[in-house]
Amino acid sequence: MDLSTEICGIELTGPVLNGSGTFDVLAARRVFGDALVEEFPFDCYVSKTITMNPRPGNPPYRLWETPSGMINSIGLPGPGLEGFLERDLAGLAELGVPLIVSVMADCAEDFEVLVRRVAARDEVAGIELNVSCPNVHSGLIVGEQPSETEALMKALRPITGKPLIVKLTPNVANPEEVALGAEAGGADAVSMINTVKAAAIDPGDNRTWLGVGAGGLSGPAVRPIALAQVRVVAAAVEIPVVGMGGISDAESALEFILAGARVVAVGTENFRDPRAGSAVTSGLPAALARRGFGSLAEAQSARLD
Amino acid sequence: MDLSTEICGIELTGPVLNGSGTFDVLAARRVFGDALVEEFPFDCYVSKTITMNPRPGNPPYRLWETPSGMINSIGLPGPGLEGFLERDLAGLAELGVPLIVSVMADCAEDFEVLVRRVAARDEVAGIELNVSCPNVHSGLIVGEQPSETEALMKALRPITGKPLIVKLTPNVANPEEVALGAEAGGADAVSMINTVKAAAIDPGDNRTWLGVGAGGLSGPAVRPIALAQVRVVAAAVEIPVVGMGGISDAESALEFILAGARVVAVGTENFRDPRAGSAVTSGLPAALARRGFGSLAEAQSARLD
Amino acid sequence: MRAEARPQAPFGRRPCEVADSRASGGYHIFTLIDSEGPAPAPGQFYMLAAAPEWGGEGGRPYLPRAISYARVAENLTGGLRLDFLIDEVGPGTSRLARMEPGDSCHLTGPFGSRFSLPRELNPEAAGAILVGGGIGIAPMAVLRRELVDRGIPSRSLLGFRDQAHSGGVDELFGCDSTRLAFEDGSSGHKGYVTDLLLQLLEGDDASSAAVYSCGPPAMLEAVRQICLQREIPVELALESPMACGYGACFGCAVPKADGGYLRLCIDGPVVRGEEIATAMAGEPSVG
Amino acid sequence: MRAEARPQAPFGRRPCEVADSRASGGYHIFTLIDSEGPAPAPGQFYMLAAAPEWGGEGGRPYLPRAISYARVAENLTGGLRLDFLIDEVGPGTSRLARMEPGDSCHLTGPFGSRFSLPRELNPEAAGAILVGGGIGIAPMAVLRRELVDRGIPSRSLLGFRDQAHSGGVDELFGCDSTRLAFEDGSSGHKGYVTDLLLQLLEGDDASSAAVYSCGPPAMLEAVRQICLQREIPVELALESPMACGYGACFGCAVPKADGGYLRLCIDGPVVRGEEIATAMAGEPSVG
Ligand SMILES: Cc1cc2nc3c(=O)[nH]c(=O)nc-3n(C[C@H](O)[C@H](O)[C@H](O)COP(=O)(O)OP(=O)(O)OC[C@H]3O[C@@H](n4cnc5c(N)ncnc54)[C@H](O)[C@@H]3O)c2cc1C
Ligand SMILES: Cc1cc2nc3c(=O)[nH]c(=O)nc-3n(C[C@H](O)[C@H](O)[C@H](O)COP(=O)(O)OP(=O)(O)OC[C@H]3O[C@@H](n4cnc5c(N)ncnc54)[C@H](O)[C@@H]3O)c2cc1C
Ligand SMILES: Cc1cc2nc3c(=O)[nH]c(=O)nc-3n(C[C@H](O)[C@H](O)[C@H](O)COP(=O)(O)O)c2cc1C
Ligand SMILES: Cc1cc2nc3c(=O)[nH]c(=O)nc-3n(C[C@H](O)[C@H](O)[C@H](O)COP(=O)(O)O)c2cc1C
Ligand code: FES
Numbered sequence A, B: 001m002d003l004s005t006e007i008c009g010i011e012l013t014g015p016v017l018n019g020s021g022t023f024d025v026l027a028a029r030r031v032f033g034d035a036l037v038e039e040f041p042f043d044c045y046v047s048k049t050i051t052m053n054p055r056p057g058n059p060p061y062r063l064w065e066t067p068s069g070m071i072n073s074i075g076l077p078g079p080g081l082e083g084f085l086e087r088d089l090a091g092l093a094e095l096g097v098p099l100i101v102s103v104m105a106d107c108a109e110d111f112e113v114l115v116r117r118v119a120a121r122d123e124v125a126g127i128e129l130n131v132s133c134p135n136v137h138s139g140l141i142v143g144e145q146p147s148e149t150e151a152l153m154k155a156l157r158p159i160t161g162k163p164l165i166v167k168l169t170p171n172v173a174n175p176e177e178v179a180l181g182a183e184a185g186g187a188d189a190v191s192m193i194n195t196v197k198a199a200a201i202d203p204g205d206n207r208t209w210l211g212v213g214a215g216g217l218s219g220p221a222v223r224p225i226a227l228a229q230v231r232v233v234a235a236a237v238e239i240p241v242v243g244m245g246g247i248s249d250a251e252s253a254l255e256f257i258l259a260g261a262r263v264v265a266v267g268t269e270n271f272r273d274p275r276a277g278s279a280v281t282s283g284l285p286a287a288l289a290r291r292g293f294g295s296l297a298e299a300q301s302a303r304l305d
Numbered sequence C, D: 001m002r003a004e005a006r007p008q009a010p011f012g013r014r015p016c017e018v019a020d021s022r023a024s025g026g027y028h029i030f031t032l033i034d035s036e037g038p039a040p041a042p043g044q045f046y047m048l049a050a051a052p053e054w055g056g057e058g059g060r061p062y063l064p065r066a067i068s069y070a071r072v073a074e075n076l077t078g079g080l081r082l083d084f085l086i087d088e089v090g091p092g093t094s095r096l097a098r099m100e101p102g103d104s105c106h107l108t109g110p111f112g113s114r115f116s117l118p119r120e121l122n123p124e125a126a127g128a129i130l131v132g133g134g135i136g137i138a139p140m141a142v143l144r145r146e147l148v149d150r151g152i153p154s155r156s157l158l159g160f161r162d163q164a165h166s167g168g169v170d171e172l173f174g175c176d177s178t179r180l181a182f183e184d185g186s187s188g189h190k191g192y193v194t195d196l197l198l199q200l201l202e203g204d205d206a207s208s209a210a211v212y213s214c215g216p217p218a219m220l221e222a223v224r225q226i227c228l229q230r231e232i233p234v235e236l237a238l239e240s241p242m243a244c245g246y247g248a249c250f251g252c253a254v255p256k257a258d259g260g261y262l263r264l265c266i267d268g269p270v271v272r273g274e275e276i277a278t279a280m281a282g283e284p285s286v287g
């Protein structure tokens, strides 16, 4: 079955991306060797979120397992913009699939620099704007306010003709309002959901488990929340939606497409199986056929009652 | 170990309530007989949310199981205020534990009537204000806005000296702001969390599973979300917090108390075991001891770093 | 002669040992030893969850599953032997079918309403007509046994999609008064079980009939319509998603004929045909 | 003589059959048959998840668990026999310990860094001192075997809380060059294993020592301090919560001596003592 598709002009061999920050290909290549590239599990690679300056990330512990999910408080460790462009970008360009670079900043000026410098590179097919990370306290969480999101998009839109994808936070009462703000500001797509604010208590001591007290929940536990948000957002905006949140197999990926997503991303499931992306793709033809679809496009255009 | 405690002046033999709408004692008594009353599993009974007029509730399906949780879209079926006072209240007064009646309305005037009529009854120890139900579209979701919540509380506070507990919605960016609004308006306590907006796709057909399209997620899947919200709210307000969301045993109940809740409520776990409330209570002494507490009060006053 | 009031369930869930578990014609049968509960009545069901490993790879099953008992007998060393007939349609039923002898299973119940006796339904009733479809033959099997015990004549009409969905017939039904229909024509009548019902009602004096049915929603609705049109009293054992089984969650709503909803776990699962608006509530609208 | 580069893990997780599973002195040992993977190197670990019933009563375990191999051998019918030593501390380790022969277990790996040889750590090294605590004796056991195979002398110091936390010693260690410490004094030296290390270092020429250690964080930090103070090269096999094991999630952060964090799954689990800021990162501050 033909699974090829596109998202805001980026041609894809299939609809399966990775969630930003859930698959460091450079590390994975060290561990698994060239098999990683030869059998690359995604149709498009989304980088971990890049920031202006290098960041060490949050103090340990950064992880806790929860019922059918996990909490992370990674805190965006990374080499910063220059380190990324000089050291990492070349390796990401060797994967044979389009590259989307995720960026985040705590002010519009830095966002502008990030978008300008990243978009200037031929290796980069599109840019994802992470306005939603619950771990970095920027004072202003842009992605919580429709008007702030629209203003940021209006500032960034003139910088590049390459697709700009806004990654929404699920921690709002009405995500469709933020999505409408992104669309009004000129976004080419929205991706969702990022992690849901969460905390855990140390099983052995009377303290919170995570080094910074709280983090973000992901995995199958949040899938019903993600499906609800994708559904309302896809119904509200014209631009396409990249759907994610607890996708663990082809059936759950297809649920997101039925809820209104154009393409999907696999995050936490990569930790359980490094080839989870391939498993989703290989299961899609049967999942589509079982629901009576002759092609991916049919499912993408199906509308739920 | 002594588990007795109190919440806004209501004396309790222990800290375990039921979540509103998760344990219809009148039905359970028909099914299980007097054993239900003799071995009543909760230290305080919270009624299903009562509305002004009788409501049939939502069309089927109303339930779907999710990874480590469930979605419901029950839609507050009930006999309405008069039916409740005339038919149901007497049975709820026979349980031998304090009774909190949950009420909900879509305008302040109806809320005033509900609180006045319910508070007038001696059987009633306190009133829970459900401003958070995600299933009933009131146009205005009071519990999403701190100022609306405060205004509602200011209108209701003069009506009764009995405790008024505000049940918060988790579907907001900053629940502590709403809690502060409730406190400023005169609330005696907040209870949290209600269910998290969620949806499911029919496994067999290309449609949403729930009759009304979406519903609310509960169960262990949401526990990390609830713990994070209880933690920030308990740190922000002076009034006590009734903590709930995925409590399934004594250890998870204690986690809520460590996160800042004064007492806890068991919801979805009742469906897995009608005696879940008793199981939580009977496990609490060992759970407290394992964490080095000599009494419930010590855990209630412990502060997490 | 009246059916007894419904037995009262012990408060709380109890662990029961799995005594037997085996495949049967595309379905699965397992046996639990219940040493605490009262004898259930035809039509009733239990909430079941494998213990302790309920909770599968994908975080489901999480809630217990409503399952009708298919046979009850006294256990030699005390308590009851309860047989259940399972159609593996998802994570819960699969997990139950994978239990092995010696495993433990959480059980709550018995829950719900029981079938009336034919004379309670229709004072003229000469006997009963039982219409079962697929996994719905389980409640029909227990009703048939009770009728045999009480000396009340009955005829059973059982319908199946194909041989792969026809488990339990030989074990649960004597062959004498039972007629089978297979949609794929692989045996018995080729077509729907409602064809057999219509034949029988044409031959019989419809005014002396009392019909009982359990099976897929579309079949139940067809049986219901056939009976309502002919003013034949009919009781249906319905299904609906259930979280608790004891009236706590209000999840198992079925629309009533006169508006509003009943809670199938306590007001059913056995309902009169005229009581409900449709036996297909929640199902995708057909055509 | 240099240790070989780390072996490369096959891409993706693979099902492995459980060949054996048994209790051992409060711990649990099980054996997996890995027919695809390369031979692992001392210090490396695997990510393991019981298949298909990973996912327990409370929705956990959900992620795979990092487990060091405790012994490797060729399997008679091909592939490797991998032994793992398990301390049941929560849902993941309990589920792994409950696997039975014939069950299947998902495995990814081998992952992570390997121990250096003593001469790589210290050109003067005459042999190796291995300090293991509790479940941390597993990596020490594989290192000891490799040293034996290479003809390099080593002494093992193993510490345990009590007999109930001392599994695997007899099986994994020859008794000859091994000294034991029990905190409860039930056997061997009464006290900490670090007492034994200090005794040894006093007797020995510290300049010819190379120390390796694996065990609980407080023990590792004590060993690290002892060695750093005496400028004795030391390699530690650390633990940290891990979600992926292959560098994908950035979850397994351990603070580096010069600021920032390393990812323990790819930059460790074996690290030099001077490389890290503490072996107790994330632990509640003591005192
Ligand atoms: C009173 C009662 C008695 C029952 N007796 C039996 C029995 O004896 N044997 C038996 O095999 N099953 C019986 N069932 C049905 C059984 O409870 C469901 O098939 C089961 O809950 C499905 O769980 P699952 O995890 O296997 O599948 P799920 O993944 O939950 O569902 C699989 C498919 O079944 C459908 N479905 C799920 N739950 C229900 C439900 N409760 N009612 C109708 N459709 C549903 C969905 O459309 C879905 O496509 C009974 C149900 C009720 C309410
Ligand atoms: C490289 C590496 C090798 C390991 N080798 C072994 C081994 O050979 N045998 C063995 O039994 N265990 C080993 N572990 C530890 C094992 O992975 C954890 O004990 C396990 O993940 C705990 O899972 P659980 O579900 O049983 O307990 P959980 O409920 O997850 O945790 C129980 C308790 O253990 C602590 N804990 C949980 N995860 C970790 C962790 N990753 N590191 C430190 N403390 C933790 C927590 O404080 C908690 O109190 C290793 C860990 C790593 C990182
Ligand atoms: C360990 C971890 C790290 C993440 N890092 C990022 C990140 O750097 N940028 C970002 O936009 N999202 C990040 N996310 C969010 C994921 O991309 C994704 O939105 C979320 O996890 C939901 O999908 P899932 O349930 O499939 O994991 C991270 C998630 C996890 C679990
Ligand atoms: C079936 C069901 C019905 C509910 N009905 C109500 C209700 O009427 N009023 C209310 O305030 N909360 C209601 N709730 C929310 C619960 O009281 C509780 O806040 C929530 O389920 C989280 O707790 P839990 O995870 O322990 O179930 C309902 C929850 C469920 C699952
Ligand atoms: S299943 Fe819960 S009320 Fe019927």
Ligand code: FES
Pocket: D241, D242, D243, D244, D245, D246, D247, D248, D249, D250, D251, D252, D263, D264, D265, D266
């Ligand atoms: S465990 Fe995921 S990066 Fe180390």
